[in-house]
Amino acid sequence: MKHTLISTLAFLYGILVFAQTPAWETNLSPRIANYDISVKLDTAKKTLTCKERLNWRNDSPDFITELQFHLYLNAFKNTNSTFLRSGARFGRLPDDEMGWGWVDIVKIIDEKGNDLTDRIEFIHPDDDNEDDQTVVRVALKEPIKPGASANFDIDFVSKLPRIIARTGFAGDHYYFVVQWFPKIGVYEEAGERYSVDEGKWNCHQFHSNTEFYADFGVYNVDLTVPKGFVVGASGVLQNEKDNEDGTKTVSYRAEDVIDFAWTANPDFKVIEDKWNQVDIKLMIEAEHEHNADKYISSLKNSMEYLAKHVGDYPYSTLTMIAPPIYGIGSSGMEYPTLITTVPGFTIHEGIRQIETVTVHEFVHQYFMQMVASNEQEEAWLDEGFTTYFENRIMDHYYGEKTSTTDVGGYHTGDKEDSRLRYTGMKNPRIAPCATPGWEFKFGGYGDIAYGKTGAWLEMLARMVGTTTMDNIMKTYFERWKFRHPCGTDFIDVVNEVVAKEHGDKFGDDMNWFFDQVLYGTQVCDYKLASISNRTQKEPVGVFDKDGDKEWAEEVDQASEEEDKIYESRVTIQRLGDMTMPQEILVKFDNGEEVREFWNGRSRNYELRYERPEKIVWAHIDPEQKIYMDINFNNNSITREPDKAPIHKWASKVLFWVQNVLQSMFFFF
Amino acid sequence: MNPISIFFKGIWDTFRLFRMWLMLFLLIFVLAATVAIPFANVMQQTIGNSLELNKLLPEYDHTVWSDFTNVSGGEVYSIFGQNLWMAPLFLLLYIFLSGGMVKSFDAIPESFSFQRFWSASTYYFWRFFRLFAWLLLFQGVLAAVIYGGAYWATLDFDLSNLRDETILFNAAKIAIPVHLFLATIIAMIGDYTKVRMVKNDTYFVLREFLRSTGMCFRYFFRTYFVYLLDIALLVGLYFLYLFLAENIGMASTMAILTMIGIQTLTMFFRLGTRLFALGSANAMYDKVAQASLPVSEEEQASLPVSEEIVETTSIASEPEPEPEEEDFDEEDQDFNEREHITDWSPYSRDGEKL
């Protein structure tokens, strides 16, 4: 009987769980952290007075006894914060009190009315900085059971800093408000991502390089601002009503997102457009309006490209902020369904900064927002993937060698820029890609997380082919959208798709690849060291023949040109410590090209031919598949070099230096 | 005193000093070659046999270029770094040679003499150097006043006051032309000062500069028009160069050779425009001094008599130093003994009042 009761309860529980599952499957995301926030902006004090109701669901099998929150505005409270101690350069420190920012939790009450305010405690999980106030722990009076939801009412005041690290106010009336509210951390259960043994909170302090890791949820936010302000925010505008005190309240709802950002500025004009089901809003000041098309067309290009090569953008809005020049500190950042690009002035049509930044920030809607990896721990999954697709999109729409700059014969492509960002590093071994953002204490974060990851993803694509690469990215996106993948989840997808499409062509798996490019600091540099063609000679010396010694002397074969056989050699050196499979193309003087394959592992390698033709040139990796090779110029040697390019560039230098010298006396 | 004919006289006189022109050009060319040749050598040694080099022929290739500079950047930049010290040294050399240049123009119709050129270079160096220092100061103050003024007018010396960058672009649209206009006037007066100092063998730079300023402003439309024609010639030269460069390209050996020829001619004529301006200043000064221009009664009356006295006393109290050079030829003796021309219009070189 008892047994039956347990079975019945288990069955009912099963139904309950089953009934719950579709509840979030009908939504895009699991909706774990949901917020209703009402905000009142005080434009004189630069403060936000807010009430937040947090609804949080314990999706883990653990009893939750404490909550952890990000209070990221406290990074700008004083120079004791970990953020400002890191020495990150965000311009001058404020020289007045108004310039600093902070956030105070005034009160926190659980749904049973227990006041938890006294239980708030600052913690610093990433370092030993006891003065950092960017993360708090709140011990609960009653634990939250597995599967249960809990509500908390939080009163808080945020003082906005003068814009730093994108957030704050600039001038008299431009507000860009991000990382502004107490945002709950992510509780990772055992086995989720790297939280192998036991469940725990993942709630990092605010560091200067990275900032995102949060659970999905629904945000209902009421923003009360002076009437004349034009407001933009994550999500969808619900309604706007005027208040009697000269303010208005604008309500937004953002579903299935990991964060909420907003902006207000009376000078903004809103330019609306549409791409498929997406309502596009560009918020821009009048002086930049003439460049609106650059923002909108590059955004649409990104939407089109990612829909084709990665997956759908499922939201109904995308708001783009073109900050005014004095708010330039808020440029180039991604938030759910809201991005900021750059102020819209153009010096030259060929300098495509607006397009590059717009594309980059939109790609983050996929890698950061929908595929919500942990930016702080694994920035390469976020910034690296974004750089990779930014490169592809820019080069696709604006030309492979001209996408970022195309001015008076000088031109650069976005993809090559990313590679050069890495290959041009003084110390490309500074840290592996898989290093957490805050551990890049000695520089190199951007070059590694963006540049190097972009380069090795491109290398992977060139090795396995673009179709396979697209399938990798589509599979990864489909499998991990609205979830929290980690690096090994991506590697698993690569191994799976590559095995499916290429069998064991690249070995049992691709782990050897990731060991080097992701977890290692190896540098790739192959050099075609020499080519030689020697007339093959009959052996000379003393030989035994019929019991006698016979001397064979060297025969001059010059007269027998037609019968000549050459012993030709190509030698290759591996200068770097990274090993990658290589193809070598050898061209003979009869026009024939021979392609050879080499596993690339030994330090030196030689190809040897006995043919009536001489080698004209040899080229290792002629298609530049091994995109991380730090020097493509030493990958080939030709016996018939054309001197014209040297003459051309030397003459340019000659001309340029004469111009400089003659300019010296222009005014004298 | 037709400015057009003065302009052409400047050009014509420069052609008469072709040997000087060529010598100055070759000097600049050789200095530039000391950068270009090592650069070519580095390029040859590092990527001379690479197939990637071919990508630099039709156009610029950012990957090839950057891979090259990543490997050989140290060498390349140290070669370019030569410019950093070469440029001021060259400027000093230019100041040194200016005396020879102006003297050679002054000596026309006599044919160009290297001896005269070098001795005048030496003879005038110190005063021309001081003139350069004054010009540098004036140009610096001018630039500071104009751009500082623009910064003050637009942003009150505080970048954080910037609300709309178009104000900066608009300010630049005004400030840059105004600056160029005034800077070229100062440069032009500098040329006339050099001419004055050579012709009169005077020593007091600032006084000569002020007198030249007086002259230039008195005949402003003529002097500046001629100067502007020389600048227009320079601008036209660059337009022509860019047009040819655009259409010829540098994608084949033949095109490269053609362009090297065009670049060389461009540089030769660019130097030419500088000499044309000096030649025109020389010719204009002569015309003014010889008063081929009728001077009105009012203009004569307006000439300050006291200035004459002051000038005479000042010359008397501070006698010109004797030239240190012993090897002046007859021409130099002649020019040293020549009477000082104390003003620009009412007197001929003979001191006869016109």
Ligand SMILES: [Zn+2]
């Ligand atoms: Zn990014």
